[in-house]
Amino acid sequence: MPLPDNDDANRKPLPAAFVAALADRFGARFTTSHGIRAHHGHDESHFPDALPDGVVFPHDTVEVVEIVKLCAAHDVPVIPYGAGSSLEGHILAIRGGISIDFSEMNKLLAVRVEDMDAMVQPGLTRKQLNAELHGTGLFFPIDPGADASLGGMAATRASGTNAVRYGTMRENVLGLTAVMADGRVIRTGGRARKSSAGYDLTRLLVGSEGTLGIITELTVRLHPLPEAVSSAVCAFADIDSAVRTVIQTIQLGVPVARIELVDALTVSAINRYSKTTLREAPMLFFEFHGSPASVDEQAQTVQALAHDHGGMDFEWASRPEDRSRLWAARHDVYFASLNLRPGSRGITSDVCVPISRLAECVAGTRDDIAASGFIAPIVGHVGDGNFHTIILVDPDNADEIARAEALNHRIVERALALGGTCTGEHGIGIGKQEFLVAEHGAAAVDTMRLIKQALDPRNLFNPGKVIPMTEA
Amino acid sequence: MPLPDNDDANRKPLPAAFVAALADRFGARFTTSHGIRAHHGHDESHFPDALPDGVVFPHDTVEVVEIVKLCAAHDVPVIPYGAGSSLEGHILAIRGGISIDFSEMNKLLAVRVEDMDAMVQPGLTRKQLNAELHGTGLFFPIDPGADASLGGMAATRASGTNAVRYGTMRENVLGLTAVMADGRVIRTGGRARKSSAGYDLTRLLVGSEGTLGIITELTVRLHPLPEAVSSAVCAFADIDSAVRTVIQTIQLGVPVARIELVDALTVSAINRYSKTTLREAPMLFFEFHGSPASVDEQAQTVQALAHDHGGMDFEWASRPEDRSRLWAARHDVYFASLNLRPGSRGITSDVCVPISRLAECVAGTRDDIAASGFIAPIVGHVGDGNFHTIILVDPDNADEIARAEALNHRIVERALALGGTCTGEHGIGIGKQEFLVAEHGAAAVDTMRLIKQALDPRNLFNPGKVIPMTEA
Numbered sequence: 054m055p056l057p058d059n060d061d062a063n064r065k066p067l068p069a070a071f072v073a074a075l076a077d078r079f080g081a082r083f084t085t086s087h088g089i090r091a092h093h094g095h096d097e098s099h100f101p102d103a104l105p106d107g108v109v110f111p112h113d114t115v116e117v118v119e120i121v122k123l124c125a126a127h128d129v130p131v132i133p134y135g136a137g138s139s140l141e142g143h144i145l146a147i148r149g150g151i152s153i154d155f156s157e158m159n160k161l162l163a164v165r166v167e168d169m170d171a172m173v174q175p176g177l178t179r180k181q182l183n184a185e186l187h188g189t190g191l192f193f194p195i196d197p198g199a200d201a202s203l204g205g206m207a208a209t210r211a212s213g214t215n216a217v218r219y220g221t222m223r224e225n226v227l228g229l230t231a232v233m234a235d236g237r238v239i240r241t242g243g244r245a246r247k248s249s250a251g252y253d254l255t256r257l258l259v260g261s262e263g264t265l266g267i268i269t270e271l272t273v274r275l276h277p278l279p280e281a282v283s284s285a286v287c288a289f290a291d292i293d294s295a296v297r298t299v300i301q302t303i304q305l306g307v308p309v310a311r312i313e314l315v316d317a318l319t320v321s322a323i324n325r326y327s328k329t330t331l332r333e334a335p336m337l338f339f340e341f342h343g344s345p346a347s348v349d350e351q352a353q354t355v356q357a358l359a360h361d362h363g364g365m366d367f368e369w370a371s372r373p374e375d376r377s378r379l380w381a382a383r384h385d386v387y388f389a390s391l392n393l394r395p396g397s398r399g400i401t402s403d404v405c406v407p408i409s410r411l412a413e414c415v416a417g418t419r420d421d422i423a424a425s426g427f428i429a430p431i432v433g434h435v436g437d438g439n440f441h442t443i444i445l446v447d448p449d450n451a452d453e454i455a456r457a458e459a460l461n462h463r464i465v466e467r468a469l470a471l472g473g474t475c476t477g478e479h480g481i482g483i484g485k486q487e488f489l490v491a492e493h494g495a496a497a498v499d500t501m502r503l504i505k506q507a508l509d510p511r512n513l514f515n516p517g518k519v520i521p522m523t524e525a
Numbered sequence: 526m527p528l529p530d531n532d533d534a535n536r537k538p539l540p541a542a543f544v545a546a547l548a549d550r551f552g553a554r555f556t557t558s559h560g561i562r563a564h565h566g567h568d569e570s571h572f573p574d575a576l577p578d579g580v581v582f583p584h585d586t587v588e589v590v591e592i593v594k595l596c597a598a599h600d601v602p603v604i605p606y607g608a609g610s611s612l613e614g615h616i617l618a619i620r621g622g623i624s625i626d627f628s629e630m631n632k633l634l635a636v637r638v639e640d641m642d643a644m645v646q647p648g649l650t651r652k653q654l655n656a657e658l659h660g661t662g663l664f665f666p667i668d669p670g671a672d673a674s675l676g677g678m679a680a681t682r683a684s685g686t687n688a689v690r691y692g693t694m695r696e697n698v699l700g701l702t703a704v705m706a707d708g709r710v711i712r713t714g715g716r717a718r719k720s721s722a723g724y725d726l727t728r729l730l731v732g733s734e735g736t737l738g739i740i741t742e743l744t745v746r747l748h749p750l751p752e753a754v755s756s757a758v759c760a761f762a763d764i765d766s767a768v769r770t771v772i773q774t775i776q777l778g779v780p781v782a783r784i785e786l787v788d789a790l791t792v793s794a795i796n797r798y799s800k801t802t803l804r805e806a807p808m809l810f811f812e813f814h815g816s817p818a819s820v821d822e823q824a825q826t827v828q829a830l831a832h833d834h835g836g837m838d839f840e841w842a843s844r845p846e847d848r849s850r851l852w853a854a855r856h857d858v859y860f861a862s863l864n865l866r867p868g869s870r871g872i873t874s875d876v877c878v879p880i881s882r883l884a885e886c887v888a889g890t891r892d893d894i895a896a897s898g899f900i901a902p903i904v905g906h907v908g909d910g911n912f913h914t915i916i917l918v919d920p921d922n923a924d925e926i927a928r929a930e931a932l933n934h935r936i937v938e939r940a941l942a943l944g945g946t947c948t949g950e951h952g953i954g955i956g957k958q959e960f961l962v963a964e965h966g967a968a969a970v971d972t973m974r975l976i977k978q979a980l981d982p983r984n985l986f987n988p989g990k991v992i993p994m995t996e997a
Binding site for chain 1 (some may be wrong): 641652720721728745877910950964965973985991
């Protein structure tokens, strides 16, 4: 793992002419104050802080071009910053440089109801977008836990609980405006639902974590608000029975909107945290979207499948207040988990495997956790084969963090051996670069590196992230 | 437009040592016979033939690596060849070189029923795959008109009538094995349903038309065969009313599997060709997939929407023989159209626009056609905003072809002005390169070119296709 370099004393200071130019151009929207830099020097990961040398708050694409050109002229790294909610150190300024904060670039530029798309600036968060869509009959379904910015979600190829039905940012970004390392602006994709016109630069930039281009506008796909929604929960004797139920649900083509798994330890954590009395067994949480008749039919189909696999305490709800009650337990998982060990911080794994290997992967992970002595609840977007392990660590205990990382490595290695990926939705950042070769092979990673070198030959765009590069 | 160079007399012959090496290694599976070369020198487009200098029939990835390395050593272009059904000259050897024919590399390598995916060699066709899937309860939905090879479909980012429900090759290729220009083999993507691990090389190669890498294996997504299927047809007073019905169907979230538009001229052609007595008015063809109850509900919802827009003669069918009868008319469109002018060949446009602009785009196209004097039926995958114009030309009349191309240009320019794409599913090939800049802008096309130069610096992979390059 590349070690974050946060030694301000050893860092080359920003060139005075560069600072003067940014200050002159952006006034109070450019700062080198320690407080603002410190705010931009950490995300939700456990990696040590790495402060940028300055922070700038642009308002539009043209201003981002000016920043990028100034940085290029002075050899200064550029790090895009959305909501700071990334989990793999994406926004840490490990080589110094300027953090571009998009919080003042958060306008909804257009909603096209008939085409079910919206054009947004990258700083708009997913919740802000959905609030703005109120009354249109449309919504944006991608829901990582945090209220992340849409630019950041595109940059990390984020997803969440709805991906089994609505896809990830890969499927829901129709086009992008991006500033490239030479300061040119490209517009990718388009508003047509499909196209065979040239290389898919949209999908290349989605998931590139700010290393190939800086996203300054996005066109995202919207979806009709379902006419009816219902939810259900069901407990199982073991994880395998729960996962069998999931596999059959997907195979039957039931268009389920969400299927979430929590393990028995997590239910126990929820009971302690939320004063509930749920059966302390693996549970599935379902949500169904559609017409009233379709939603009933989906729920009945899934209930029958769950019954075939020994499902217990099946409960469903279609009134909003009842649905909220059922899902409250799922939503509380992260804080309920941290509460299992007060003062702890979570090191979160994010593996995703073919669904046929999910039961094996979860069971092996469970055994690894037991052997490690850590408390580590498991919760997953199982319709996609994706699950998280929240390894609870004392953030001040380096030895413990090292052991937790070793556990995390074992979890990832198993997922890779089962044909999976080291990250379903969080990204590579600085924490998972070593897995990139294990997952894709040296030739594929070399291909990624050739692309990075071609598009950012001086390695100034979020350097040190995603692809291990030979330093310039 | 780069002019195809098919002047054998002016073409540099293949180096003797190269021919000897290929013959030695591949025996009868390598040929320079004129008959075989001629077969590989044309596709379904109207472009002049351009024969490769030789054709080789590999059996696996290792053999493709050998071919690519030999070609690289002797500076010989390489053109992947699937079923020869491309519509934009993709497989024409306009710079000479070796055609790699994948017809003997057409094995189904694995079907994973639980994970609903299949690994295939690129020469397997979509119909072959679906035949092999018989009995699994799964199917592969992407259906371009031709029985194309899956490798070719990935290379052109193909789709077809089911894309409105099941997506295109972009959404249905999970991972690839590809031989790169340096002879290295990369494996992209994976079998997990989602991943945030590094740059999306899968989506970069899908749609790259053999210019970045040669696909030697694909993992594709399969879908459950619907429990029930029903179809419907409905006539409308005008195209706008039909398109309004489509927009509302999509906006309501009806999970329709197919929505196809044919214009009145096309219905007239069908009536003449198939001896039917359909009302000669714009028509929509629908197909619904799901549970029996869901399919009924979808059809009823759509019938009500159609009625609101003056839909006439609404007819639906759920028995297979009745569905076949309804869809026969749609399936016959291409030949029925050619029959409007015996001896003609079709120049096919493939524009795709935001659905809100579809009615305007179709109406303007209709007017352009009327002004041109050409017979040119319109048929479209309107749920995606995609439609084709089949301009009927005398293939021996160069002036007429030039006028048809001018008409095609006007059709594309309108689609671009309406926020659309020059090609929804056919690709760029040699015929649409001039539109690439108009659609994406010079900076985006330069970015594509940088990627091409980085991955194929000697421009040996399908040279002259997709991106206009400065010649090496």
